[in-house]
Amino acid sequence: MKIFRAVPVWAKVAFCVGAMALMSPAARAETMRLDALLVWGTDDPQSPNPKHRPVEAELARRLKKLPYRWKYYFLVSKQTVDVADGESKSKISMSKRCVLDIKNLGTNRVEVRLHGDGNPVSVHRESLPMHQLFIVSGDAGNETGWLVIIHRIDPRAEPPPPPLVRSTN
């Protein structure tokens, strides 16, 4: 205790603030846990594909706030991946024709590469803090749409993802 008392107050304050700064997300090299969802948007209340199920209510609520015109959203496939800082997860299969590559760029940023039918379609680099949704979407014909939703989730709140499997859709 005598040693602690001998340390000047400014040094104690500096130590505490420095420790807090080091614990901040910006200072940590974090592994991101991401949910990648392929969603189909339509005005029909039922999907012709019995494997499709409606998206979770919270996600539906957030989608309805966006400038999409559809009333119903069905989950086609979902993959959960852990991506370490600076590393990539390649060939995340969302459907037979849709594949993603995701790279953790650090400081809450990701790079998403979208492939359709084996061809590169687009590359996106986005800030993706916790609970942020990043959606790439397009026309799926017959006045319906597809949405690839990347959602960062808290690894402490969710169980670890199973090994990647190829989507059956």
Place this chain on the structure above:
Amino acid sequence: MINLDSQLKLQAYLDGELAVEEAAEVSGWLDRDPEARALLNELRNTKAALVGYESAFRLPESREFFWSKIEREIEKQEAAREEAPHVPWYVWLQRHFFPLSGVALLSCFLGVLFIESGRSAGQFGEMEMASDDMGSYTFRDQNDKVTMVWLYNHGDESQFTDPSSVASVEPE
């Protein structure tokens, strides 16, 4: 209404502190002004009431000796203040420079962290399309924490111009 100066003069008159001429003036004023007389009576009564409760404090030594003790104590304290030890320059530097340098280092560190976190949180996204035939709209909602990109076609002939090829969401 009697002003403060007159009240004080009246109190001095009561205490016998006025010169003869001034005392005569006040006496004449008292003869003329019944309010002054009333105030004098009040002051006199107050003085009489307080006299009974005042305990006389007697110094154990003579008045001169008492004040000379106080004077000596003041001189002693002033001498001690003048003889304060001289602080070496390196002690002064250590006392002032180290905390300042610590604060400066900390500020730099926090500044870098702030810039880095701001860069990651506030930076807009980048996008590259594989084909010039494709375009995109981007919509951002900071409140709802959503970034939405809509890909669309410029023409119908390109192999990339059908974004629906990205997702086989229709039943097979």
